[in-house]
Amino acid sequence: MKLWRDLSYRYKVPLALSLVIVVTALIVSLILLAHAWRDAREQLATNAAALGRVVARSLAPALLHDDAWTAFEILRTPLEAGENRRFLVVIDRGGRIYAASDPRRFRTLTPVTEVPELKATLAAEGKPLHEVGEWILLDQPIRAEDGTVLGRVVMGYHRDLVLPHFHATVRQVLIATAAALLLLLPLGWYAGNALAVPLLRLADCFSRAGRGPLSPSECRLDAGADEIGLLGRRFQAMLLELEEKQRLERQMVATQRLAAIGRLTAGIAHEVNNPLGGMLNAISTYRRHGRGDPLAERTLGLIERGLTQIRETVGALLVDAKLESHPLSPTDLADLRTLIHAQVRDRLQLDWAVALNEPVPLPATPVRQILLNLLLNACHAAEKRVALRLDTQADGLLLQIENDGRTIPPKRLEHLYEPFVEEEGEGRGLGLWIVYQLVRQLDGRIDVTSEHGLTRFTLFLPIKRS
Amino acid sequence: MGVDPQRYFGRTFFTWSHRKVVEAVALGFADAGAVDGYVYETLARLHPEITSRTRVVHRSPPFGFPPLVAAPHVNEVDRLRLRSVLLSMSNDAEGRRLLQHLNLDGFTAGNSHLFDSIREAWRQVGRP
Numbered sequence: 001m002k003l004w005r006d007l008s009y010r011y012k013v014p015l016a017l018s019l020v021i022v023v024t025a026l027i028v029s030l031i032l033l034a035h036a037w038r039d040a041r042e043q044l045a046t047n048a049a050a051l052g053r054v055v056a057r058s059l060a061p062a063l064l065h066d067d068a069w070t071a072f073e074i075l076r077t078p079l080e081a082g083e084n085r086r087f088l089v090v091i092d093r094g095g096r097i098y099a100a101s102d103p104r105r106f107r108t109l110t111p112v113t114e115v116p117e118l119k120a121t122l123a124a125e126g127k128p129l130h131e132v133g134e135w136i137l138l139d140q141p142i143r144a145e146d147g148t149v150l151g152r153v154v155m156g157y158h159r160d161l162v163l164p165h166f167h168a169t170v171r172q173v174l175i176a177t178a179a180a181l182l183l184l185l186p187l188g189w190y191a192g193n194a195l196a197v198p199l200l201r202l203a204d205c206f207s208r209a210g211r212g213p214l215s216p217s218e219c220r221l222d223a224g225a226d227e228i229g230l231l232g233r234r235f236q237a238m239l240l241e242l243e244e245k246q247r248l249e250r251q252m253v254a255t256q257r258l259a260a261i262g263r264l265t266a267g268i269a270h271e272v273n274n275p276l277g278g279m280l281n282a283i284s285t286y287r288r289h290g291r292g293d294p295l296a297e298r299t300l301g302l303i304e305r306g307l308t309q310i311r312e313t314v315g316a317l318l319v320d321a322k323l324e325s326h327p328l329s330p331t332d333l334a335d336l337r338t339l340i341h342a343q344v345r346d347r348l349q350l351d352w353a354v355a356l357n358e359p360v361p362l363p364a365t366p367v368r369q370i371l372l373n374l375l376l377n378a379c380h381a382a383e384k385r386v387a388l389r390l391d392t393q394a395d396g397l398l399l400q401i402e403n404d405g406r407t408i409p410p411k412r413l414e415h416l417y418e419p420f421v422e423e424e425g426e427g428r429g430l431g432l433w434i435v436y437q438l439v440r441q442l443d444g445r446i447d448v449t450s451e452h453g454l455t456r457f458t459l460f461l462p463i464k465r466s
Numbered sequence: 467m468g469v470d471p472q473r474y475f476g477r478t479f480f481t482w483s484h485r486k487v488v489e490a491v492a493l494g495f496a497d498a499g500a501v502d503g504y505v506y507e508t509l510a511r512l513h514p515e516i517t518s519r520t521r522v523v524h525r526s527p528p529f530g531f532p533p534l535v536a537a538p539h540v541n542e543v544d545r546l547r548l549r550s551v552l553l554s555m556s557n558d559a560e561g562r563r564l565l566q567h568l569n570l571d572g573f574t575a576g577n578s579h580l581f582d583s584i585r586e587a588w589r590q591v592g593r594p
Contacts, residue, residue, distance in 0.1 A: 068479040069486065072495050104494040109476045 009199050014192030021184045029177045036169035040162045044136065045129050048155050051078060052140035056153050059090060059142050063098070063150040068108070071099040075153075085158035089118060090142070092151045121154055134159045198228045202235065209239060250414075258417055262437060265419065269314040276311050280304065316430050317419065319437035325363035330356050332364045333390070336371055343379045344386065351387035360397065361463055366438040367397075373431040374401045374457055381405030381455065396444070396462040408450040416448060485509060492519040504531065508569040530580030534573070549575075 004012070055074060062070040075088040079101050089106050092098040095113070100106035112118045120132040121139050130137055138155045223229060283304050290296065333354050344350050371388070378386045382403035389400040408416070417436035420429045439446045444461040479496075481487050487499035488509055503525070510517040534552065536545045555561030556572035565572055 066479070068477065069481040069490060069495075072490070072493075099495065108495065 009196040010193070013196040014189045017188040017192040018185055021188045022181065025177050025181055025184070029173050032173045033170060036173070037162075037166055040165040040169070041129075041136070043165065044157055044162055045138065048129075048138040048157060049140070052138055052153060052155055055088060055155075056140045056142045059153060060144055060150060063090070063092070063142055064144055068099050072101075072103070075099055075101040085161055087156040089154045089156070090151055091118070091154060093149065098151060117156060118154055121152075131159075136162070198224070198232070202228060202232050205232075205235065209235075254414065254417075258436060258440075261418060262440075265317040269318045272310065272314050273318075276307055276314070280307055280311070283307075313430075316434065319434050319441070325365040327359040328356075328362045328364040328367050329359040330354075332368055333371075336368060336375070339372065340375050340379065340386075343376065348379065348382050349385045351385065351389075354388065354390040355392055356390055356397075360392065362397065362442070362461055366442060367461065370435050370438050370459070371399070371401070373435045377431060378403035378405075378455075396460055399459040399461070400456055401459075402454060402456045404453055405455060407453060408448075408455055413448065413450060417446075488516055488520060492516045498523065504569070511569060527583055529583050530576065533576060533580075 007015075055078065058074045059071055062074060071090055075090065078088070079086055084102070087100065087102050087105070089100040090098040091112055095111055097106050097108055097110045097112065097115070099108060106115060106118075112121070117132050117135055117137065120130060121137055136157045136159060138157070140153050140155070142150045142153055144150055283300050286300065333356060337352055340350065375386065375388065378401055382405045385402075385404045387400070387402040391398040417432050419433040436446060439459060439461070442461050444459055447458045449456050449458075481490055481499075484501045484505035487496070487501045488506060490496040491499050506517065536548065552573040553575065555565055
């Protein structure tokens with residue numbers, strides 16, 4: 001039983017079907033054989049009854065005249081010489097054997113009660129056909145002309161006489177059964193397989209589900225409306241939901257991390273800015289009232305340049321989009337194009353698809369900063385082509401910046417906007433950090449995809465109409 | 467002999483033929499039967515497969531063989547010629563061939579005393 005439970009449906013369903021087919025074939029065969037056996041017996045009974053009537057009629061005069069020899073000769077007439085599978089016995093009114101076709105076996109004058117085969121015929125009076133051991137017996141009364149019962153003739157047929165007919169039928173039934181099985185078993189196996197395969201696929205998908213992302217193409221599931229198809233679709237929907245959930249979680253984690261970094265950097269920047277201002281003021285004061293010591297002058301110059309660099313860096317970290325600014329106009333984009341064109345020159349192809357015909361109520365400075373940073377990055381990364389696409393929508397601007405440069409590795413994508421993580425030592429790694437901060441402050445969204453040699457930043461900046 | 471066959475035997479019956487008596491015994495239908503010695507011996511020669519399944523339990527004293535008789539209206543000349551042919555059958559080849567076919571040695575002139583033993587038996591069973 002455990003073996004059956006553990007067996008794969010790949011075998012269980014075909015096996016079950018095959019079993020049903022075999023059992024059905026067996027039952028049908030047995031019924032047919034039972035019918036055949038009964039028919040063979042009935043045919044024998046019919047023949048025996050006819051013979052019995054003839055013999056009984058012929059025997060009547062012999063019995064009437066107590067002519068045992070004639071009776072004996074009549075009994076022997078239907079039998080072939082040496083035949084031992086049939087016998088005929090005449091029993092007189094006193095219940096003793098009067099004559100028999102096989103006198104050595106059925107001794108004359110022996111009471112019927114002492115012969116096992118014949119004894120049974122007494123008990124089954126009125127029933128013309130009965131079986132005793134290997135013998136089928138037929139009982140026929142012998143009557144005189146006036147109807148007086150003179151005795152009985154009992155005919156015995158060995159079971160083997162029925163068998164030849166029966167054997168022929170058995171052979172036919174067996175051949176038919178074998179043919180049916182030969183035809184049905186492969187069909188059953190095929191149908192069983194067809195039933196099991198969708199289930200197996202589903203199970204396979206289930207087993208792989210835990211081990212990483214599973215695209216619908218990897219999981220070929222049945223599209224049918226049956227239960228397995230339904231299960232498959234539900235499972236796929238579940239997988240997609242799971243994937244979406246994981247994506248959202250990753251995004252949320254990234255957003256939270258970026259927000260934390262933002263708060264941290266802003267805090268540090270403020271803390272650094274305060275003493276920085278004081279130090280720069282002190283240097284400026286010393287210059288104004290100092291004695292012009294050349295060594296001190298050189299040293300202070302060095303310190304001042306260092307401090308200025310710190311302030312600029314800190315200033316870059318402190319991104320603020322809420323500075324007063326004019327609305328974004330087509331002119332701003334034209335300026336941008338001029339700037340970028342200087343970078344691109346003949347090296348790259350620049351696709352510029354900007355649909356902006358009138359000013360939109362978005363602060364121009366941060367938007368220009370965002371686009372400038374992204375476009376400069378794109379120019380750096382591109383092999384042959386850089387593209388900007390700007391669409392004005394009812395509730396905001398949709399921007400796409402593309403380049404055909406090297407694909408950004410997934411690991412890198414996770415930390416793309418974090419400050420100071422730029423690779424290859426280009427810049428300070430603050431360009432995308434600034435872009436991200438500005439987009440967040442404008443309540444916009446930014447997404448990046450990088451695959452098959454195409455890196456695309458997609459931005460949406462909402463327009464707030466008050 | 468003083469024995470009533472109707473009581474002494476479980477059953478008696480006639481087969482209406484000597485040969486069939488032997489068959490009845492050979493097949494086991496009868497336990498015993500009385501048969502003419504000449505028939506039994508002839509049968510033993512022609513069909514030993516029948517007689518071999520029987521055995522002789524008793525031989526009666528010899529009885530005269532059934533005689534060949536002529537009807538009263540046959541004239542004396544024919545009767546004597548017939549008698550002379552039968553008596554001399556064993557003297558020529560054709561006659562011997564026929565005799566052998568009948569399992570007989572030959573014909574001989576008999577007399578009434580040949581049947582005295584039959585008369586005696588007849589008297590014993592009480593028939594006049």
